[in-house]
Amino acid sequence: MNSEGGIVAAIEDARTRHEAILNLILITDQQAMTLLGFYLTLATATATGLAAAFAPASPIPTIAGCALASATMSLLIGAALCFVAMKMTRVNAPGKAPDFWLWAIKNDGVSLQTAAVAYLDQLNPMQDANRDLNLRTARALWVAKIFGMATPLVALIGAGTGLAIGA
DSSP states (O other): OOSHHHHHHHHHHHHHHHHHHHHHHHHHHHHHHHHHHHHHHHHHHHHHHHHHHTSTTOSSOHHHHHHHHHHHHHHHHHHHHHHHHTOOOOOOOSSOOHHHHHHHHHOTTOOHHHHHHHHHHHHHHHHHHHHHHHHHHHHHHHHHHHHHHHHHHHHHHHHHHHHHTTO
16 A cells, blocks of 8 residues: 555545545535425415415415414424525535645655645545534435425324314
């Protein structure tokens, strides 16, 4: 592994892995943005129906209004979780800043192996931070999806509650 080819291969492998983690973060962000638009569109529709249901002399039964209120809340919670998944935060990009490479090139005593060890030592915590970020955002997106999938059940529970209280 101390050969020049082995060191270059190790750095390329680490860089590729780092780039893959960044791609996962990007995909999660794109999914959250798409889901956010969908949830807010549905929440707007259900909130409009909710307002109509509770308007004076509305032909929409109050029980339907309870179902729409529950559905709206579920969708808004899902939308909020999409915002959590898209939260702006620091992402560690692949590659090194020019100062690292200047250090490696300008110092005659720096061997390829020394530069590679320094490169990987610096990359490791950045990769860990990106992996943790990916897990946090993916978890928030997963829960947002659960709220979306549960919305029909939440609406039924809302209708049942409205029926039980005599709405």
